Structures are given as structure tokens and as C-alpha cells.
Amino acid sequence: MTVTILTGGRPVDQTRSAPSTDSTGPLDAAVDIAVDDTSGLVVAVGPNLAAAHPDARRLDATGCLVAPALVDLGAHLGQPGFEGAETIETASRAAALGGYGAVVALADTDPCTDSAAVVAELRALAKAALCEILPAGALTHGRDGAALAPIGELADLGVRLFTDAPRSCQDASVVRRALEYAAGVADATGAPLVVAQRCRAADLAGRAVMHEGAWSARLGLPGQPALAEELIVTRELALARLTGGRVHLQQLSTAGSVALVRAAKVEGLRVTADVAPAHLVLTDADCAGYDPNLKLDPPLRTAADVAALRAGVADGTIDAVATGHRPCTRDAKELPFDEAPAGSIGLETTLAVLLTAAADGAGDLPLGSLLAALSWQPAAIAGVADRHGGPIEPGRAAHLVVIDPAVSWRYDAARSASRSANSCFDGHRLTGRVRHTVVAGEPVVIEGEAQR
Amino acid sequence: MRHLLSTEDLSPADLADLLDLTANFAEIQTRDIKKVPALRGKTVVMAFFEDSTRTRTSFDLAARRLSADVVTFSAGSSSVKKGESLRDTVETISAMGVDAIVVRHASSGVPRRLTEWTDAAVINAGDGWHQHPTQALLDCYTIQQRFGSLEGRRIAICGDVNHSRVARSDIDAFTKLGAEVVLVGPRTLLPPSLEGWPVKVEADLDSVLGDLDVVYLLRIQQERLGSALLPSLREYRARYGLTRQRLDRLRPDALVMHPGPMNRGVEIDPEAADDERAVVLDQVAAGVPVRMAVLYRVIGTGQFDLDDDTPGREVAA
Numbered sequence: 001m002t003v004t005i006l007t008g009g010r011p012v013d014q015t016r017s018a019p020s021t022d023s024t025g026p027l028d029a030a031v032d033i034a035v036d037d038t039s040g041l042v043v044a045v046g047p048n049l050a051a052a053h054p055d056a057r058r059l060d061a062t063g064c065l066v067a068p069a070l071v072d073l074g075a076h077l078g079q080p081g082f083e084g085a086e087t088i089e090t091a092s093r094a095a096a097l098g099g100y101g102a103v104v105a106l107a108d109t110d111p112c113t114d115s116a117a118v119v120a121e122l123r124a125l126a127k128a129a130l131c132e133i134l135p136a137g138a139l140t141h142g143r144d145g146a147a148l149a150p151i152g153e154l155a156d157l158g159v160r161l162f163t164d165a166p167r168s169c170q171d172a173s174v175v176r177r178a179l180e181y182a183a184g185v186a187d188a189t190g191a192p193l194v195v196a197q198r199c200r201a202a203d204l205a206g207r208a209v210m211h212e213g214a215w216s217a218r219l220g221l222p223g224q225p226a227l228a229e230e231l232i233v234t235r236e237l238a239l240a241r242l243t244g245g246r247v248h249l250q251q252l253s254t255a256g257s258v259a260l261v262r263a264a265k266v267e268g269l270r271v272t273a274d275v276a277p278a279h280l281v282l283t284d285a286d287c288a289g290y291d292p293n294l295k296l297d298p299p300l301r302t303a304a305d306v307a308a309l310r311a312g313v314a315d316g317t318i319d320a321v322a323t324g325h326r327p328c329t330r331d332a333k334e335l336p337f338d339e340a341p342a343g344s345i346g347l348e349t350t351l352a353v354l355l356t357a358a359a360d361g362a363g364d365l366p367l368g369s370l371l372a373a374l375s376w377q378p379a380a381i382a383g384v385a386d387r388h389g390g391p392i393e394p395g396r397a398a399h400l401v402v403i404d405p406a407v408s409w410r411y412d413a414a415r416s417a418s419r420s421a422n423s424c425f426d427g428h429r430l431t432g433r434v435r436h437t438v439v440a441g442e443p444v445v446i447e448g449e450a451q452r
Numbered sequence: 453m454r455h456l457l458s459t460e461d462l463s464p465a466d467l468a469d470l471l472d473l474t475a476n477f478a479e480i481q482t483r484d485i486k487k488v489p490a491l492r493g494k495t496v497v498m499a500f501f502e503d504s505t506r507t508r509t510s511f512d513l514a515a516r517r518l519s520a521d522v523v524t525f526s527a528g529s530s531s532v533k534k535g536e537s538l539r540d541t542v543e544t545i546s547a548m549g550v551d552a553i554v555v556r557h558a559s560s561g562v563p564r565r566l567t568e569w570t571d572a573a574v575i576n577a578g579d580g581w582h583q584h585p586t587q588a589l590l591d592c593y594t595i596q597q598r599f600g601s602l603e604g605r606r607i608a609i610c611g612d613v614n615h616s617r618v619a620r621s622d623i624d625a626f627t628k629l630g631a632e633v634v635l636v637g638p639r640t641l642l643p644p645s646l647e648g649w650p651v652k653v654e655a656d657l658d659s660v661l662g663d664l665d666v667v668y669l670l671r672i673q674q675e676r677l678g679s680a681l682l683p684s685l686r687e688y689r690a691r692y693g694l695t696r697q698r699l700d701r702l703r704p705d706a707l708v709m710h711p712g713p714m715n716r717g718v719e720i721d722p723e724a725a726d727d728e729r730a731v732v733l734d735q736v737a738a739g740v741p742v743r744m745a746v747l748y749r750v751i752g753t754g755q756f757d758l759d760d761d762t763p764g765r766e767v768a769a
Contacts, residue, residue, distance in 0.1 A: 212645070220561075289564065290560070290562075290565055334539040336559030336561060338560065338580070
């Protein structure tokens with residue numbers, strides 16, 4: 001048994017409020033946290049734990065926040081099928097460096113995750129991972145939006161979240177049946193399944209490569225209107241109302257979507273939602289240089305959309321920030337903007353990007369809301385709140401991230417742990433960084449360096 | 453001027469300078485020997501990833517008349533179709549030591565991306581729906597030749613503005629030189645947002661026809677019918693085409709312009725195309741001196757004296 005003590009950090013979780021981002025003085029409430037890599041649990045939280053564990057390894061957390069490790073509701077991990085862009089091992093290293101303790105592996109692999117065999121393969125590959133990998137299931141067979149995937153069989157293997165992402169199922173009847181069918185199945189822990197949906201009306205989106213607006217007009221690129229998203233959001237909410245089903249809306253990007261979800265929650269529909277970090281920070285104006293790393297799906301929208309999404313995270317309308325980590329090879333991203341695939345990697349930078357936004361912004365992204373949206377709220381949606389997302393207490397699973405909120409650094413995507421370098425934040429100066437990450441009591445990242 | 457990517461990068465003074473220079477080169481085109489040694493020893497690559505006989509020929513002649521060495525690289529005969537990336541292609545061309553790359557591509561933004569991968573000057577010969585800056589310059593030159601200046605002139609750009617790189621460049625250049633631009637066409641063919649565009653919009657061509665100095669017709673493509681942008685070419689002609697009846701209502705001193713190639717009987721009736729107010733061939737003719745001016749500004753050394761009419765002589769530094 002090896003005990004590690006994180007010394008002098010300030011714990012933040014759902015039971016302990018976060019300090020305001022502008023506090024510059026010494027952090028109060030600093031304590032030591034002892035974790036054990038055999039049991040994988042937190043063994044003690046309190047002052048001066050070194051006396052009780054004289055042989056323990058000590059990791060300095062002075063001046064840092066210690067939060068439950070982050071949980072990502074959706075990343076494309078490349079395996080099986082797209083090993084040229086990413087593997088589960090490389091993605092998990094990037095995830096650990098970004099403070100993640102668990103990552104939902106989206107189902108758009110080749111073959112896709114629509115069978116028990118692929119779930120088994122993912123679990124085998126995940127043995128090399130630095131954090132927990134949670135396979136998502138395809139919602140439909142082959143992700144083709146027509147016939148249901150074997151939802152019950154996958155649920156028996158512990159799959160909780162079902163999605164055809166990045167595809168958006170166009171057939172309302174199929175989504176209705178999926179919601180009805182999933183409502184009668186529970187996952188391995190007895191919790192209800194989650195039908196997750198990307199929202200893009202294919203007919204309105206057409207061949208669009210960015211947001212339709214002033215910038216698409218100026219740049220001479222086909223754009224998709226915000227309505228292409230909001231139409232499907234409206235449909236999903238109506239289907240949730242019809243079926244009583246549990247819907248999760250992925251990667252929302254427009255002010256209209258936020259308003260729709262806010263009203264649906266007031267109404268009492270069983271709906272949750274997530275947003276990608278880029279949509280809280282960047283706008284369609286950032287496409288002006290035609291860099292395909294800024295080509296995202298959904299596309300970057302306007303400053304008004306960014307403000308609405310931030311407000312949605314702050315007031316809990318948006319439950320989670322999900323990386324949408326989507327690795328692409330260099331060759332693919334060197335195609336012209338309109339031909340290049342959409343997507344950005346993000347596991348390594350999401351926390352830092354949001355801390356930077358919180359520090360730079362006008363207080364519209366409170367640190368407490370951010371950590372909730374990065375850790376315990378997605379843990380609940382992913383059905384792993386029993387072991388992820390805190391609180392930080394003795395006897396709980398020891399998945400922790402130690403965050404240095406003040407350090408300023410420049411992100412160089414070429415040096416990412418991911419196999420791909422297609423980041424929309426390449427070259428950005430960021431404030432705040434992961435110092436240590438602990439997964440199941442094991443320090444997998446120490447002083448910003450992956451340990452394996 | 454390091455590159456020419458977009459008219460947006462040109463100030464009114466830059467435009468005026470290029471048009472002045474164009475006038476000088478146009479004068480050289482009237483001489484018996486049309487070739488000057490301004491770019492002797494320089495190499496220009498024509499990288500046409502999208503086919504264009506007119507623009508390529510015009511750039512080719514412009515470069516040769518400045519004594520540059522010209523290499524033509526077209527996608528059909530190159531390794532591009534064998535899966536080589538754009539970046540590898542451009543880095544390969546650059547490695548051979550070229551001074552300027554004239555690029556035409558079906559995708560918006562490609563010339564801009566190229567500047568990140570090469571030390572050569574990049575000249576945009578048309579990218580997607582985005583920009584076609586030398587077309588705008590030759591259009592400005594043509595109008596200036598007729599009216600002396602664009603200041604205060606009223607210009608209607610009619611048709612498929614949304615899919616037109618010519619329109620984007622022209623709107624920018626015309627308004628920078630003081631003209632008033634009105635866009636005429638069905639809403640389906642106008643950009644989805646005109647926020648920040650210095651233009652007026654008019655759905656009815658007949659309501660503006662009588663007081664135009666220039667009617668600029670854009671090419672209508674058959675494929676627009678398939679995506680529900682237009683009911684039919686016949687209906688387009690009836691509502692927006694420059695028909696003989698509309699031609700009669702145009703002022704006697706007005707100009708009819710078109711970037712070519714024309715769809716006679718769609719956006720322009722044969723009578724209008726052949727009318728003496730149509731300056732389509734003047735536009736084509738202006739293309740060569742305009743592109744000479746651009747090449748000279750981008751890769752010229754500035755030592756050549758244009759007023760020296762002794763062909764083959766260069767002024768010492």
C-alpha cells in the first residue's frame with residue numbers, strides 16, 4: 001500500500017464552496033488529503049497528515065485547489081478504427097494531464113459501439129488508460145439512425161449513455177422509440193439510461209461549414225443557421241414530454257437552445273445538456289483565418305451565443321462542459337476549410353481554457369459553477385456519482401485534481417499528449433493548470449508530467 | 453504589398469496606386485513591343501486548382517510581358533489528384549524557388565492558408581465564393597476609363613451575389629473608391645447576412661434601372677435550381693435578366709458589365725451583350741495590365757522606370 005499526501009491545498013467540491021476567482025490572498029481552509037493506491041480511496045482529510053503517515057509520498061498542493069477529478073461526457077478516442085489520429089492510451093494521457101478521472105468514449109468508432117464485442121474491446125484497451133474509460137453505446141445499429149442498437153444488452157455490460165454522436169438522429173420516430181425502449185431498461189446499477197442526442201437538422205444545415213451569419217457571408221463559406229440546432233432541440237424536448245424519457249442534449253451552441261432548455265427544466269422535463277469549451281470562449285469571427293482547427297461541429301457561433309451559454313452554465317441550465325475531444329490527423333486538417341473535418345482536441349485544455357475565461361471574464365463564469373459542470377454534475381449524468389465527482393471525504397474513491405489557478409502558460413498543441421494536434425486553442429496563453437491528477441489513489445500526473 | 457489575397461487588404465490609396473500603375477502598363481500594351489524587363493529573373497507559378505482559361509491566360513500574359521518565367525501547374529495534370537495534401541504541393545512548389553504563386557481554388561480561404569506554407573508572394577486569382585481581387589481591379593479600371601472616377605457613381609450588382617467572389621471583391625473596391633452599390637436579386641441569392649456591408653438592397657431591378665451608371669450582371673449557374681434557390685432560369689430572366697426592354701430604359705451613357713462567361717438569354721439577352729454600352733471586352737482587355745500592375749507591386753524590385761520608353765532598359769539602383 002502506497003499512501004500519497006496532497007499537502008496544503010484547498011478542497012473544493014459540492015459540499016465546499018469555491019473561492020472567488022479574484023481572491024489573491026493566501027487560500028484559507030488549506031488541508032492535507034491522504035489517498036491510498038491499493039484501496040483507491042481517500043484515507044484522511046485534515047491538517048498535518050504527514051505525522052500519521054511518515055512513509056507517505058508528499059505532493060505539494062500549496063496555493064492550489066483540490067477538486068474531484070473531472071468527468072467528460074463525450075470524447076472521440078479513436079479506437080478502434082482511427083488509430084492514426086488517437087488511441088485510448090494517448091487520449092487518456094491527455095485526459096489525465098487535463099485533470100480527468102473518467103471519460104465517456106463516444107460510440108463513433110470503427111466498428112462502432114453497437115455490440116457487446118466492441119464494449120469488451122474497449123474495456124480491454126482501457127486497461128492501458130491513465131483514467132477510467134466509460135464506453136457510450138450507439139443509439140442505433142451502425143449509428144445509421146434507423147434501427148435501435150441492442151440497448152439492453154449494452155446496458156447489462158454497464159453502458160449508461162447512448163448516442164449516435166457526432167451524428168444527429170434525423171428520424172423523430174426512431175428517437176421516440178429509443179426513449180420509450182430505454183425507459184424500460186436500467187443500467188447495471190439500476191439507474192435509468194440516458195439517451196443523448198446531438199442537435200442538427202441535416203436539411204437546414206446542408207453543406208454548411210460554419211455558422212450562418214455576418215462572418216460566413218464575408219468569408220464566402222456556406223453557413224448553417226442557429227435554427228438547424230434549435231429545431232432538433234425543440235423536437236427532443238417535445239419527445240421527452242411525450243415519452244417521459246430521459247434526454248441529454250450534447251454540445252449545444254446557440255442562445256435559443258439555452259432558452260429552450262431553461263424553459264424545459266422549469267416545466268419539469270427530464271432533460272440535461274452540455275456545451276463544448278470552445279463555445280464558451282470563441283466565436284465565428286475566429287474562423288476569419290480559414291484555419292480548419294477552428295472548424296467545429298456545431299460551428300462556432302456569435303458573441304451573443306457565447307454570453308447566453310455562459311449564463312446557462314452559471315445558472316445550471318447547462319449541466320456539463322464536455323470536451324467533444326475530436327482528434328484529426330494533420331493531413332485532414334490541412335485540407336481547405338470547407339473540405340477539412342470538423343473538430344478539436346480538448347481533453348488537455350478544457351479546464352485551463354475555462355479557468356482562463358473565468359479569470360478574464362466579467363464574473364459571468366463563477367468557478368463553483370465551472371467545477372460543478374466539469375466534475376460532479378457530469379458524474380451524475382454518466383451514472384458514476386458513486387465513485388466520481390466527490391465529495392472529498394475519507395472512504396470515497398480517490399480521483400482528485402490539484403489545480404494551480406495562478407500559473408500562466410502557453411499551450412502548444414504540437415506537444416500535446418494526444419496523437420493529434422488539432423486544437424482550436426493552439427498557441428493560446430492560459431491561466432491555471434493541472435499540477436497533479438490522482439486516479440484511484442495513484443498520482444498519474446505529478447507536477448504537470450504524466451507518470452506513465 | 454507582400455501578397456494580394458483580398459480587396460479588404462487594400463486601402464483606397466492602394467487601389468488608386470494600382471489603377472495608376474495599370475494605366476502605365478496599359479500604355480505599354482499599345483506599343484509595338486509589348487514586353488518590358490521589369491520582372492526578368494523572377495519566376496511565377498500559376499497554380500490553378502480550379503480550371504479557368506481566361507484568368508489563367510490573362511495572368512500568364514501579364515507575367516510574360518514583364519519578362520518573368522512562368523510555370524503552369526494545373527490540378528488535372530498534377531499529383532493533387534493522387535492524394536497529395538495542399539500543403540505538400542505548395543511546399544514542393546516553393547522548394548523549387550519561385551517568387552510568386554498565382555492561385556485559383558474552388559475553396560474559399562486557400563490563398564490565405566498558402567501564405568502560411570510558403571515564402572513566395574501569393575496572389576489570389578479567385579477562391580471559392582470569397583474573393584477575386586484582380587477582377588475587382590479590372591472592373592474599377594474599366595469604369596474609371598469611362599467615367600474618369602468611381603466617385604458618386606451608382607452601380608447595381610445583379611444576381612447571384614452569395615455565391616460570387618466577384619461580387620464580394622467588387623462591392624469592397626467600388627465603395628472604397630466612392631461609388632454607391634445596390635444589390636439586386638432574389639433574397640435566396642443574396643448573402644444570408646449583409647451586416648456591415650456598405651450596400652443597399654433592391655428586389656426590383658426595374659425600380660433602379662433608370663438611374664444607374666453601371667449595371668453589373670453576375671452569372672447564373674444552372675445548379676442553383678437544384679437547391680431551391682430559383683424556380684427556373686426563365687423566371688429569373690423575366691425578373692432580373694437584362695432584356696431588350698430593360699436595355700431601352702438604361703441611360704445612354706450607362707455601362708453594362710459582366711465578369712464572363714455570359715449566359716446569353718439568362719442574365720443577359722444577346723442584344724444587351726452586343727450593345728455598345730456593354731464593356732465586357734474592355735474588362736477582359738484591362739485584365740492584362742491590371743495583373744501586370746499587381747505582379748509588379750508584389751514581386752517587382754521597384755527599380756524599373758515605367759516612364760523610360762526604351763524597351764529592355766533598366767535603371768540602375
